[in-house]
Amino acid sequence: MTQLRVVIGLLGLDQHEIGARIVAALLRDAGVEVIYAGKFNTPEGLVNVSLQEGADIIGISAHSWEYLDGIPILLALLRQAELVTPVVVGGSVITPTDRQTLLCWGVADVFGPETESSTIVARIRALRAA
Amino acid sequence: MTASPKVYYERQDVLRADEPPPGVYPYTRGIRARARGGWIQRGLSGEGDPRHSNAQLKALIANGQTGIDVIGDSPTMALLDPDHPLAAHAVGAQGVSLCCIDDYRELLEGLPLGALSVSSSVPAPFFLAGLVLVARERGIDLAELRGSVLQAPFYAEDCGYEMQMPFGLRLRLACDSIAYSATHLPKYHCFLEDTYFFSEVGLTPVEEMALGFVEIRHVVRELLARGLEIDRFAPRIALLVNCSMSLLREVAKIRASRRLFAQMMRDEFDAKDPRSLAVVIASHTSGRSLTAQQPVNNVVRGALQAMALVMAGVQAIEISAFDEAYRIPSAEAHLVGLRTQQILELETDVAETLDPLGGSFLIEHMTDELEREIRELVASIERRGDPGALCDAGFFSRMFADAMIRSDRDLSSGRKKQVGVNVHRVAPEDDRLLREVVESRGHAWRDRIERTTQRKRDRPAGVLDSALHALDAAASDRTCNLMPPIIDAMARGVTVGEIANALRAAYGACFAGSPRPPR
Numbered sequence: 001m002t003q004l005r006v007v008i009g010l011l012g013l014d015q016h017e018i019g020a021r022i023v024a025a026l027l028r029d030a031g032v033e034v035i036y037a038g039k040f041n042t043p044e045g046l047v048n049v050s051l052q053e054g055a056d057i058i059g060i061s062a063h064s065w066e067y068l069d070g071i072p073i074l075l076a077l078l079r080q081a082e083l084v085t086p087v088v089v090g091g092s093v094i095t096p097t098d099r100q101t102l103l104c105w106g107v108a109d110v111f112g113p114e115t116e117s118s119t120i121v122a123r124i125r126a127l128r129a130a
Numbered sequence: 131m132t133a134s135p136k137v138y139y140e141r142q143d144v145l146r147a148d149e150p151p152p153g154v155y156p157y158t159r160g161i162r163a164r165a166r167g168g169w170i171q172r173g174l175s176g177e178g179d180p181r182h183s184n185a186q187l188k189a190l191i192a193n194g195q196t197g198i199d200v201i202g203d204s205p206t207m208a209l210l211d212p213d214h215p216l217a218a219h220a221v222g223a224q225g226v227s228l229c230c231i232d233d234y235r236e237l238l239e240g241l242p243l244g245a246l247s248v249s250s251s252v253p254a255p256f257f258l259a260g261l262v263l264v265a266r267e268r269g270i271d272l273a274e275l276r277g278s279v280l281q282a283p284f285y286a287e288d289c290g291y292e293m294q295m296p297f298g299l300r301l302r303l304a305c306d307s308i309a310y311s312a313t314h315l316p317k318y319h320c321f322l323e324d325t326y327f328f329s330e331v332g333l334t335p336v337e338e339m340a341l342g343f344v345e346i347r348h349v350v351r352e353l354l355a356r357g358l359e360i361d362r363f364a365p366r367i368a369l370l371v372n373c374s375m376s377l378l379r380e381v382a383k384i385r386a387s388r389r390l391f392a393q394m395m396r397d398e399f400d401a402k403d404p405r406s407l408a409v410v411i412a413s414h415t416s417g418r419s420l421t422a423q424q425p426v427n428n429v430v431r432g433a434l435q436a437m438a439l440v441m442a443g444v445q446a447i448e449i450s451a452f453d454e455a456y457r458i459p460s461a462e463a464h465l466v467g468l469r470t471q472q473i474l475e476l477e478t479d480v481a482e483t484l485d486p487l488g489g490s491f492l493i494e495h496m497t498d499e500l501e502r503e504i505r506e507l508v509a510s511i512e513r514r515g516d517p518g519a520l521c522d523a524g525f526f527s528r529m530f531a532d533a534m535i536r537s538d539r540d541l542s543s544g545r546k547k548q549v550g551v552n553v554h555r556v557a558p559e560d561d562r563l564l565r566e567v568v569e570s571r572g573h574a575w576r577d578r579i580e581r582t583t584q585r586k587r588d589r590p591a592g593v594l595d596s597a598l599h600a601l602d603a604a605a606s607d608r609t610c611n612l613m614p615p616i617i618d619a620m621a622r623g624v625t626v627g628e629i630a631n632a633l634r635a636a637y638g639a640c641f642a643g644s645p646r647p648p649r
Contacts, residue, residue: 013204013220015290018331021531022538039292040216040642064204065571069219092422092455095569096558113422113455113551114558117542 004128007055009037009046011070016063019091023059023111023120030121043074050085056128057108062091068098075106086127090120139491145498152443152484153408156392158385158497159485160443161408168481170197170247170412170446171471173464176226178575180236183226187241189461195468197247197277199448200237201225201458206252209293210641211627212578213586222575224458228252229582229625234260235267244270247446248277249412251327253293254320255307256626259617262314278319278368278412281308282327284345284517288527289328293630297522299637303612305352310613312363319368319410321349329372330418331530332537335383336500338372340507341526343390347508348517350399360399364406368445374416375431377438381487382496384411384442390501412446413439420454423550426563428452433470440480441487447471453568462567582625589623597624598632605636 008024010017017039024034035053037046050058058074060067067089078085086108094102099110109123136143150156153163172195176183187198201207203225205217211229212221221227228237241248243265250257257279265272282291283300293300304321311320323346329338346367353363369387373380391409395401415435420428432449439447449470451463459467475481487493514520540546547553550561586594597619604615612633619629634640 012218013208013210013216015204015208015292017290018534021534025535042216064220065223065573066219069574093457095456097569114555117538 003031003033004057004125005033005035005053005055006057006059006124007035007037007046007050007053008059008061009041009049010039010061010063011041011043011046011074012064012066013040014062014064014066015039017061019063020059020061023061023090026117026121027124030125032121032124043070043077046074047077047081047083051081051083055085057124058085058087059124060087060089062089063093065093067091068101071102071107072105088124088127090115135492135496139495141491143491143495146494149488149494155396155404155407156389157408158389159488161388161410161445162484168196168475169440169444171195171468171475172197172199172247172249172446172448173451173459173467174199174201174414174448175459175464176200176202177224177458177572178222179227179578180233181239182222184237184239184241186461187237190464190468191241191246193465193468194472197249197446198241200248200250200252200257202250202252203227205229206626207291207293208641209253209256209295209626209630211625212582214627214641218576218579219574221578223572227575227578228256228260229627230585230623231260231263231620232585232623234264238264243268244274246276248275249279249322249446250277251280251291251324253291253303254279254281255303255613255616256620256629258307258311258315258318258320259613259620262617263621272314273316275315275318278322278370279307280322280324280370281320281349282324282345283349284521285328285341285526285530288530289331291327294639294641295630295634296637296639297518299633299639301349301352301518302608303633304349305356306612308349308353308363308366309356309358310611312358312366316366319366321346321363321367322370322412323367324370326370326372326414328530330416332418332533333530334533335372335374335376335379336503336507337529337533339383339387339390339500339504340511341529342369342371342387343394343504343508344511344517347394347398347512354399360395360401361403361406364395364399364401365403368410368412370412370414371444372416373413373435373439375419375435377434378487378492379496379500380435380438381442382493382500384413384439384444385485385488385493385497386501386504387411389497390504410446411442411444412448413442413444414448415439415450417450417454419548420450420452421548421550422455422568424556424561424563425452425455425565425568427550428454429466429470432467433474436470436474437478437480440474441485443485452564456568457570457572460567460570585623586625593622594624594628597622598628601629601632602636605633 090111152160281304325342392407449467451459
């Protein structure tokens with residue numbers, strides 16, 4: 001099996017980057033190839049990066065509320081492009097209600113402040129297997 | 131690396147002779163000799179449009195808050211207008227949207243500017259310009275303005291306040307605004323060295339203060355090279371430090387920082403004015419120490435940290451609100467933070483005596499130890515070469531990245547304990563107390579977008595071009611102070627985003643995803 005490739009980025013002007021950097025490091029340590037898209041992404045930009053990089057998974061770090069506006073756009077763009085790349089979202093601002101909303105929209109998995117590091121790696125790996 | 135503390139400390143652990151009393155050089159025990167009439171009590175404020183934020187500030191003042199601290203929404207902090215494509219979902223959501231002089235008029239409407247301490251983390255030259263213009267319109271003497279704006283030319287781009295301006299421009303804006311303020315706003319702390327925000331990535335107290343001193347020293351040298359006298363601006367340097375749950379170490383850190391600052395100013399920069407040596411210190415309790423889990427526990431954390439800060443003798447305190455993990459403070463969380471400070475001041479005895487922990491074997495030992503370690507780290511960073519070049523080369527950026535990973539591993543390995551996170555957890559369905567408050571939401575204030583484009587359309591023809599031309603000319607002349615053309619442009623209705631873009635362009639930069647500014 002080829003190495004798992006995950007794009008990680010933040011949407012809009014969310015500048016709280018610590019979570020994204022930590023998860024990127026966590027995944028790299030676990031042998032995952034991380035394409036770090038960093039801050040200031042539009043949904044269009046992230047879809048382009050994941051296309052160009054042949055990403056298996058798109059990971060969004062969310063520490064401002066902008067993700068609630070950006071994620072539906074991102075998901076719609078993926079559908080338009082007929083891509084089935086799973087999208088995962090993580091961040092401390094995600095409440096249990098948000099989690100349900102995100103899953104309903106079609107987000108593949110959601111990681112909140114309570115999720116253990118090892119769980120994040122395992123669940124991201126499981127997504128490709130699925 | 132700071133050694134683990136001993137089981138207890140004794141007289142022989144204190145190596146130096148008795149520390150001079152508060153108000154006496156090197157001010158380890160405090161900058162004032164007399165008991166204080168409290169400290170400035172404030173909370174981080176700003177949400178939505180300027181009118182909404184104005185009402186929020188007035189409500190806090192009515193509840194006894196004695197200063198204000200305004201944070202911009204993410205477009206404002208990045209110096210982008212509400213109509214920037216990246217700003218659409220962020221306008222007013224997590225701070226106040228401030229993009230032009232009208233906004234500052236509305237934000238500050240009815241506030242007693244001459245009497246109230248007005249602080250902000252909005253990028254200094256722009257907040258200062260707004261404040262100066264509003265004060266002038268209201269006939270308030272600029273020399274009466276008090277408060278602070280932070281200067282972070284070294285670390286802003288790496289730690290959450292990215293404006294996409296090159297280092298040279300960031301440093302120039304810092305120096306220009308400090309020089310301008312030294313002449314026109316002699317009581318205003320225009321050089322607040324904010325070590326809080328960058329230490330929140332997970333730095334140790336020694337790293338926090340060492341990076342702070344590296345930045346202060348570099349900016350001071352730059353100002354001296356411009357021919358400014360040290361005693362003209364040094365009295366207006368202040369520190370804004372973090373306060374973690376290592377309460378005793380934080381008290382020692384603040385004592386050590388006052389001593390280091392005084393020694394540095396006197397011995398290295400030849401300052402003579404006692405006010406140049408005695409540094410004002412403000413502090414925020416650590417947002418990072420707060421948890422999304424069991425948020426009511428954050429009330430306890432804030433109270434403990436604030437108590438340590440009172441005992442350390444700081445001049446201003448903000449308690450990071452109990453809903454910090456989820457949002458900028460709700461009205462409920464604001465009030466709890468403010469009431470915590472009021473209880474400390476009025477009901478406890480911790481504020482009755484200056485430096486109540488002074489003379490403790492542990493505190494004195496730790497103060498000396500931290501002073502030595504901070505001094506050594508500053509020297510070791512400066513030995514690597516010009517700090518400005520180190521910044522450009524990503525040296526500090528790597529230090530922050532290492533700290534993020536290190537502190538996360540400390541938590542995930544259980545080496546560092548956090549109640550509700552890696553110990554004493556409860557199931558999410560049982561974690562209900564204060565849930566409704568912490569999970570309540572602000573929203574994007576999208577009408578601001580239309581209002582901004584409308585304002586730009588309604589401006590008289592030629593205003594933008596002539597103001598941008600003046601800015602560009604000033605930016606190209608490196609001996610010119612940028613504050614007057616920034617203030618002038620804002621007075622004429624040019625927006626912060628337009629001004630910042632012109633400055634970026636003059637330095638060959640552009641905010642990612644921005645249309646090129648008109649030239």
